[in-house]
Amino acid sequence: MEELDHIDITILRLLQEDAKKTAKEIAAILNLTSSPIYERIRRLEKQGYIKKYVAILDKKLIDRSITTICQVSMRYHNEAFIEDFEQQVQKLQEVQECYHMAGQVDFILKIHTKSLEEYHDFIKTKLSKIENIGVLNSTFVLKEIKHTSEFFI
Amino acid sequence: MEELDHIDITILRLLQEDAKKTAKEIAAILNLTSSPIYERIRRLEKQGYIKKYVAILDKKLIDRSITTICQVSMRYHNEAFIEDFEQQVQKLQEVQECYHMAGQVDFILKIHTKSLEEYHDFIKTKLSKIENIGVLNSTFVLKEIKHTSEFFI
DNA sequence: TCTGAAACGCACTGCCC
DNA sequence: GGGCAGTGCGTTTCAGA
Numbered sequence: 435m436e437e438l439d440h441i442d443i444t445i446l447r448l449l450q451e452d453a454k455k456t457a458k459e460i461a462a463i464l465n466l467t468s469s470p471i472y473e474r475i476r477r478l479e480k481q482g483y484i485k486k487y488v489a490i491l492d493k494k495l496i497d498r499s500i501t502t503i504c505q506v507s508m509r510y511h512n513e514a515f516i517e518d519f520e521q522q523v524q525k526l527q528e529v530q531e532c533y534h535m536a537g538q539v540d541f542i543l544k545i546h547t548k549s550l551e552e553y554h555d556f557i558k559t560k561l562s563k564i565e566n567i568g569v570l571n572s573t574f575v576l577k578e579i580k581h582t583s584e585f586f587i
Numbered sequence: 588m589e590e591l592d593h594i595d596i597t598i599l600r601l602l603q604e605d606a607k608k609t610a611k612e613i614a615a616i617l618n619l620t621s622s623p624i625y626e627r628i629r630r631l632e633k634q635g636y637i638k639k640y641v642a643i644l645d646k647k648l649i650d651r652s653i654t655t656i657c658q659v660s661m662r663y664h665n666e667a668f669i670e671d672f673e674q675q676v677q678k679l680q681e682v683q684e685c686y687h688m689a690g691q692v693d694f695i696l697k698i699h700t701k702s703l704e705e706y707h708d709f710i711k712t713k714l715s716k717i718e719n720i721g722v723l724n725s726t727f728v729l730k731e732i733k734h735t736s737e738f739f740i
Numbered sequence: 741t742c743t744g745a746a747a748c749g750c751a752c753t754g755c756c757c
Numbered sequence: 758g759g760g761c762a763g764t765g766c767g768t769t770t771c772a773g774a
Contacts, residue, residue: 452640453641485645488603489606490637491740530738536728579685582684583683619742619743748768752764755760
């Protein structure tokens, strides 16, 4: 798999910002015709650089205003428990992100709910049902300063 | 602004998963023709439910393998410093997410870099240059368990 | 609000350079 | 690799129900 040249980089940057940008528009920016742009996009998709195209929704309008960061530590650190936790978390639709961390805290989760009550319910009936959770520490987001799906390339 | 009916919800769910899904395909799922789907999508965009369409890139392939969670506390909590911090952070392209939190820690940031060296450099030359930062605590992601742009609706 | 038809532009292909 | 010309398909519009 070859390296990306500046044309590929520009295409990726533009599509990260706006996936509806047409090959024609990108071509105009790069002083090319649409065919090479189209072929490069196809290649970037096939090689996996572009994983998918998605619509980004407004979380307030769809009534998911509460964002919570939840830090979880396991009681025992054996492989089976860790893997079970990972599998369970992937199924929970309220969880938008989950990372296995280095350091004292084992996992950091970002969770979206309608309200604090719904979050309470989520913890009580879903998250804390997972076996072997030791410490569970929730902090609420007061304000979203920045949130983008773009990578700096 | 009216409530969303089940057709709108289905459209939003499908476009969250795959923005390339055509009005025709969505129409087939919902037993409708493409015109009403098209008009609903336009309405959902106009009303702001759909904020944008983006391409999601593979962070390993574009060489942004290191994800770091950085927790920041301010030294003094006055408005001017907080606002300055927020503005500075928005400009930093390595920062993908930043939240102002309730609790001891003031801000949580998610940062993507090529390497640990680049992260070190980011902290040294960019983040720590912002005035009035008290505590700055970085932990590295060992494994991404889940990361989606979708909301549960 | 939906259906159906019609117009338009872009995605996509193949050939040439 | 990129340009050019062609085809098919989806988007987009609109009259009618």
